[in-house]
Amino acid sequence: MRRALLVLALTLAGCARPDSGDERAVALVMKTRNNPFFIEMERAARAAAEKRGVKLLVSAAEDDADIERQVEILETYLVRKVGAIAVTPCGSKAVVPFVKRANRARVPVLAVDTRIDAETLVRFNAHVETFIGSDNFEGGRLAGEYLGRLLGGSGEVAVIEGLAGHETGDARKNGFLKGIGEYKGIQVVASQTGEWDQEKSYNVAQSILLAHPKVRGIFCANDRMAMGALSFVDKAGSTYKDQVKIVGFDASDDAREAIKAGRPLVASVAQFPSEMGRLAVERALLVMDRPGSLPGDIPTKVELVHR
Amino acid sequence: VNRPGTSLIARSRSLIALFALMGVFGALAPKFFTHTNLENVIEQAARNAIVAAGMTCVILTGGIDLSVGSVLALSGICAGLIMDRGWWAPMGIWVAVLAGATCGLVNGSLVTFGRLPPFIATLGMMSAARGLALLVSAGQPVSGFSPTFVSLWHGRVAGVPAPLIVMFAVYLAIWWLLERTAFGLHVYALGGNEQAAWLAGVDTRRTTLAVYGLSGALAGLSAILVTARLNTAQPTAGATAELEAIAACVIGGTSLSGGEGKIGGTLIGALIMSVLMNGLNLLDVSTYTQKVIIGLVIVLAVYVDRLMHGKAK
Numbered sequence: 078m079r080r081a082l083l084v085l086a087l088t089l090a091g092c093a094r095p096d097s098g099d100e101r102a103v104a105l106v107m108k109t110r111n112n113p114f115f116i117e118m119e120r121a122a123r124a125a126a127e128k129r130g131v132k133l134l135v136s137a138a139e140d141d142a143d144i145e146r147q148v149e150i151l152e153t154y155l156v157r158k159v160g161a162i163a164v165t166p167c168g169s170k171a172v173v174p175f176v177k178r179a180n181r182a183r184v185p186v187l188a189v190d191t192r193i194d195a196e197t198l199v200r201f202n203a204h205v206e207t208f209i210g211s212d213n214f215e216g217g218r219l220a221g222e223y224l225g226r227l228l229g230g231s232g233e234v235a236v237i238e239g240l241a242g243h244e245t246g247d248a249r250k251n252g253f254l255k256g257i258g259e260y261k262g263i264q265v266v267a268s269q270t271g272e273w274d275q276e277k278s279y280n281v282a283q284s285i286l287l288a289h290p291k292v293r294g295i296f297c298a299n300d301r302m303a304m305g306a307l308s309f310v311d312k313a314g315s316t317y318k319d320q321v322k323i324v325g326f327d328a329s330d331d332a333r334e335a336i337k338a339g340r341p342l343v344a345s346v347a348q349f350p351s352e353m354g355r356l357a358v359e360r361a362l363l364v365m366d367r368p369g370s371l372p373g374d375i376p377t378k379v380e381l382v383h384r
Numbered sequence: 385v386n387r388p389g390t391s392l393i394a395r396s397r398s399l400i401a402l403f404a405l406m407g408v409f410g411a412l413a414p415k416f417f418t419h420t421n422l423e424n425v426i427e428q429a430a431r432n433a434i435v436a437a438g439m440t441c442v443i444l445t446g447g448i449d450l451s452v453g454s455v456l457a458l459s460g461i462c463a464g465l466i467m468d469r470g471w472w473a474p475m476g477i478w479v480a481v482l483a484g485a486t487c488g489l490v491n492g493s494l495v496t497f498g499r500l501p502p503f504i505a506t507l508g509m510m511s512a513a514r515g516l517a518l519l520v521s522a523g524q525p526v527s528g529f530s531p532t533f534v535s536l537w538h539g540r541v542a543g544v545p546a547p548l549i550v551m552f553a554v555y556l557a558i559w560w561l562l563e564r565t566a567f568g569l570h571v572y573a574l575g576g577n578e579q580a581a582w583l584a585g586v587d588t589r590r591t592t593l594a595v596y597g598l599s600g601a602l603a604g605l606s607a608i609l610v611t612a613r614l615n616t617a618q619p620t621a622g623a624t625a626e627l628e629a630i631a632a633c634v635i636g637g638t639s640l641s642g643g644e645g646k647i648g649g650t651l652i653g654a655l656i657m658s659v660l661m662n663g664l665n666l667l668d669v670s671t672y673t674q675k676v677i678i679g680l681v682i683v684l685a686v687y688v689d690r691l692m693h694g695k696a697k
Binding site: 110134136137138139142143144145146148149150152153155156157158168170171172173174196197200201241242270 | 415418420421424428522523524525527528534537538613614616618620621623661662665666668671672675
């Protein structure tokens with residue numbers, strides 16, 4: 078075991094940099110790295126940090142729902158006393174006890190992409206400097222409006238939601254319902270969660286279409302799920318191919334390609350994770366010197382990408 | 385019957401490994417040996433250590449409990465829901481432990497009376513309990529409990545963090561059970577040779593039921609810690625808890641074929657895993673790389689154990 082540890086120690090020494098001078102460092106803690114959205118966010122944040130000559134520490138939980146792991150990562154940044162922490166929380170309520178700890182340690186916290194639950198913040202008397210993220214409701218509304226128009230204002234549609242209890246997913250769904258609600262001839266016949274996951278969404282699309290064969294449109298609260306639904310609708314021999322239109326959210330590269338290629342994925346709402354990454358670093362620097370100087374909301378734009 | 389386990393030297397091997405690991409991180413990350421960080425390490429170990437304590441008992445009898453992660457989620461949700469309805473926080477704790485113990489007893493019954501292999505019985509429970517947790521919570525996290533409850537994690541008694549006290553109490557109790565009672569003897573005997581144990585008059589059914597019940601109850605108890613920590617009970621909690629617990633057991637020297645291992649080793653195993661993750665976080669090693677390293681450590685630990693065993697014989 079001792080020899081094994083020596084090997085491990087050398088490996089570690091090889092891949093680790095000593096942590097010095099963290100007082101002005103910005104930590105960006107994301108939900109995951111297995112999604113192009115966050116990779117884009119990280120890339121832009123790194124570019125902004127380099128431009129400003131500031132030390133940026135980036136890490137992420139293993140998956141979207143792993144809040145326990147994320148809190149552990151966040152806690153190590155408190156120990157290191159970084160200058161500011163920007164976080165895309167894996168749980169908008171569950172992250173609050175951590176925010177309280179950060180407040181006590183006087184490390185400012187910025188929420189990026191996903192809001193931190195306001196009511197829970199009040200109950201814990203905890204404080205977040207700002208929220209930097211897309212107007213998810215507006216994005217959902219754009220998607221609903223477009224799908225409604227495309228279907229000629231009548232027919233059945235379904236929603237594949239994000240992880241239950243996630244503010245982001247709820248805002249997109251509610252925005253979509255508002256947008257599609259403008260068309261009185263359209264009925265939303267099913268709304269189920271795909272847990273942000275491609276494979277789960279495939280299964281959900283399958284069961285929705287089995288139960289409601291007349292569905293003409295599906296809104297998915299992110300593009301991972303849209304790609305999942307697409308692979309079911311679009312698979313060889315499928316009768317749904319010419320019948321069902323899918324609208325996604327994120328406008329990831331694979332979704333853009335599918336839209337361009339004329340597959341049943343007809344549109345997706347583009348967010349600008351690079352804007353979020355850049356703003357996270359810049360605003361974190363501001364708030365390090367002047368706590369409380371930021372507006373509560375810093376919206377980043379949304380845009381519908383379609384054929 | 386004696387309680388075979390690793391010898392004193394072998395046991396101190398994992399302790400040496402723990403200290404060596406801490407030394408490495410201390411040298412590389414200046415913040416490692418700060419008071420707050422060491423507290424974090426122990427707090428982060430608590431959940432896994434408590435689940436692993438129950439797992440050790442199950443593995444000692446030659447079984448395995450794959451359901452602990454799901455049972456943790458179900459117990460947390462049950463406690464969360466009744467506290468959300470305004471029940472008193474201590475009732476929440478009882479409900480969690482009771483729900484966990486019930487699942488555990490079902491596992492135990494399937495193994496003893498149903499004659500199912502433990503792997504299959506608990507695999508079934510793993511899926512069923514997760515499903516139940518999602519069903520009763522409608523997939524939604526339950527959150528917003530009383531400050532008394534939240535202080536179970538964030539509070540202190542005489543300056544000592546609460547989760548640490550719970551963890552040590554659990555280990556003391558299990559140590560006593562395994563080392564000082566007839567029940568402990570039966571657990572080791574069962575894992576050594578079930579038939580021989582039965583012939584020697586050990587009530588193998590009762591012992592098996594008890595260890596699975598205990599494992600479930602401890603999963604329920606750790607659910608309370610997780611829920612208090614995040615002020616949220618989540619149906620997705622404890623997603624890989626069973627694997628982490630098994631890892632803590634084997635790193636601590638418990639043999640998966642049963643009958644061999646010490647509860648103290650498991651505590652050290654859980655601490656080694658927690659130190660590893662915490663240290664790697666401090667050093668900015670990505671979570672993906674961390675998984676690779678932890679995998680290597682598990683395999684190495686067991687491999688070295690095997691080598692030493694070979695020499696002893």
